[in-house]
Amino acid sequence: MPYFAGIDLGTSSVKCFIADQTGQKISAHHVDYDVAVPQQGYAEQDPLTWWSATRSAISGALKKGNLSGEKIKAVGLSGQMHGTVLLGRKGNVLRPAILHCDGRAQVEAGQLSEWLGDSLFQSLYNPLFSGSQPPSVFWVKKHEPQLFEKITCILLPKDYIRYCLTGEIGTEITDASASLFYDIRHGEWSRQLLQLLGLSQHQFPQVSLPYDQAGVISQTAAAQTGLAAGTPVVFGAGDQAAQLLGNGVLKPGTATSNIGTSGQICTPSFGPVWNPKGNTNTFAHADKGMFYIMGAMLSAGLSLKWFTGQVLRDTNYRELDEQAAKLPVSAKGPVFLPYLCGERTPHLDASAKGVFFGLGLEHSYLHMYRAVMEGVVFALKDSMEILEALHLPIHTVVASGGGANSKLWLQIQADILGHEIRTTSSSEQAALGAVILAATGSGFYADLSQACEQMVHPGTAYALPDPERVCIYQELYQTYRALYPKLKELY
Ligand SMILES: Nc1ncnc2c1ncn2[C@@H]1O[C@H](COP(=O)(O)OP(=O)(O)O)[C@@H](O)[C@H]1O
Numbered sequence: 001m002p003y004f005a006g007i008d009l010g011t012s013s014v015k016c017f018i019a020d021q022t023g024q025k026i027s028a029h030h031v032d033y034d035v036a037v038p039q040q041g042y043a044e045q046d047p048l049t050w051w052s053a054t055r056s057a058i059s060g061a062l063k064k065g066n067l068s069g070e071k072i073k074a075v076g077l078s079g080q081m082h083g084t085v086l087l088g089r090k091g092n093v094l095r096p097a098i099l100h101c102d103g104r105a106q107v108e109a110g111q112l113s114e115w116l117g118d119s120l121f122q123s124l125y126n127p128l129f130s131g132s133q134p135p136s137v138f139w140v141k142k143h144e145p146q147l148f149e150k151i152t153c154i155l156l157p158k159d160y161i162r163y164c165l166t167g168e169i170g171t172e173i174t175d176a177s178a179s180l181f182y183d184i185r186h187g188e189w190s191r192q193l194l195q196l197l198g199l200s201q202h203q204f205p206q207v208s209l210p211y212d213q214a215g216v217i218s219q220t221a222a223a224q225t226g227l228a229a230g231t232p233v234v235f236g237a238g239d240q241a242a243q244l245l246g247n248g249v250l251k252p253g254t255a256t257s258n259i260g261t262s263g264q265i266c267t268p269s270f271g272p273v274w275n276p277k278g279n280t281n282t283f284a285h286a287d288k289g290m291f292y293i294m295g296a297m298l299s300a301g302l303s304l305k306w307f308t309g310q311v312l313r314d315t316n317y318r319e320l321d322e323q324a325a326k327l328p329v330s331a332k333g334p335v336f337l338p339y340l341c342g343e344r345t346p347h348l349d350a351s352a353k354g355v356f357f358g359l360g361l362e363h364s365y366l367h368m369y370r371a372v373m374e375g376v377v378f379a380l381k382d383s384m385e386i387l388e389a390l391h392l393p394i395h396t397v398v399a400s401g402g403g404a405n406s407k408l409w410l411q412i413q414a415d416i417l418g419h420e421i422r423t424t425s426s427s428e429q430a431a432l433g434a435v436i437l438a439a440t441g442s443g444f445y446a447d448l449s450q451a452c453e454q455m456v457h458p459g460t461a462y463a464l465p466d467p468e469r470v471c472i473y474q475e476l477y478q479t480y481r482a483l484y485p486k487l488k489e490l491y
């Protein structure tokens with residue numbers, strides 16, 4: 001039976017997931033890394049650390065499954081989006097990557113948006129935000145001008161890993177459209193932005209389809225990973241398109257509620273959706289011609305990781321979940337605002353900060369633990385409400401990302417979002433999406449729909465909204481919503 005490998009380069013870890021043609025997990029291994037914060041609001045990772053972690057994740061997965069590299073018929077990729085990897089003339093990394101959650105370039109995002117006005121917004125379909133590529137590159141131009149002059153190539157995170165695996169430079173439409181250098185309306189790298197920043201088309205990779213073959217595993221990468229030289233590698237997709245795919249969500253009507261390091265509500269559409277308020281994103285989906293619309297928060301799983309790691313100093317989620325689930329839900333709070341790194345949807349404010357509101361002597365660490373989970377879901381509800389106001393049909397919600405491992409968090413999502421929450425059988429949805437791209441690109445399936453039918457299966461975990469808790473959370477959500485406008489000035 002043929003096996004396929006999917007590599008998902010997350011913000012907290014890189015995962016290598018090996019599956020057979022039915023999507024069944026054969027083996028998986030992940031390697032964690034940190035986000036460097038050299039100054040307040042900055043978020044960086046060294047691409048060389050990604051590559052070394054990816055090598056270990058691949059060789060670890062092969063070893064755990066007792067597999068030789070020859071068993072893997074094709075490799076696909078998924079990865080954190082929007083971030084900026086800068087390469088020099090010899091393909092050398094010029095500086096640490098500036099990540100999607102980096103808040104340093106808020107001024108630059110504002111300046112570019114102001115100078116280029118509505119025509120830029122209309123061609124990108126998305127507002128620029130700090131952490132997306134154009135403001136980050138503009139920041140480099142202003143603050144590191146000598147380094148800026150050395151830039152030969154601007155890449156997205158997972159595209160750097162593919163370059164290490166194959167020696168070939170390239171990108172694909174899901175990640176290109178989310179770089180915010182790509183003019184969705186005209187289907188090319190934005191001439192306006194390139195001209196303004198003094199960049200040329202040659203500094204950007206060619207844009208392919210996610211399931212196209214990008215190259216093969218090189219001799220060097222084979223020696224470093226255990227994969228066989230010559231194994232086909234497909235381009236892959238940005239992690240939101242990949243997790244949609246790994247959940248089998250290709251058509252409108254279903255949304256994913258993703259709690260990874262960051263969090264997103266995403267739903268497919270047949271074309272880009274124009275949102276004049278600019279507080280959602282419209283990016284290309286993995287299937288040719290399809291799009292998805294997304295509301296994105298910055299600190300989802302990260303909020304819980306921060307609270308358990310830095311405050312409780314106890315990361316036993318299972319035990320904490322069990323105890324917190326016993327507390328009655330109360331409309332009196334406390335309420336947590338999960339803006340630890342600023343926020344994207346709906347506020348687009350890199351200066352926003354995390355807050356616990358309404359603490360009293362009656363509250364314990366468990367109330368705070370659950371408030372963190374609730375605050376994350378309130379932020380996802382903000383996104384859901386905007387998508388619904390844009391008349392996007394959402395009949396079914398599928399939970400995704402590391403947060404879907406928590407039964408309590410699934411229930412909180414059902415009660416706050418007011419939808420039944422389903423899951424799929426895989427706990428590595430974005431990596432499974434990368435596997436699906438590999439299986440389709442290597443000709444094993446005719447198209448992505450057929451691959452999803454065969455490789456994505458319903459999970460046993462689900463949660464139904466409880467009418468009483470739904471009412472209590474509606475009240476608490478009003479408090480949550482009222483807090484940001486009152487605090488904005490103080491931030
Ligand atoms: N059992 C669990 N209970 C609650 N949260 C969990 C659990 N397992 C993972 N998580 C959350 O999932 C997050 C990681 O999700 P993941 O999708 O792996 O992130 P990324 O792709 O960004 O690396 C963690 O930060 C943590 O908050």
Ligand SMILES: O=C(CO)[C@@H](O)[C@H](O)COP(=O)(O)O
Pocket residue numbers: 009010011012079080081082100239240260261262263264296
């Ligand atoms: O920023 C976005 C989507 O806009 C995220 O999808 C990032 O790409 C990172 O995802 P995680 O590592 O948090 O899962």
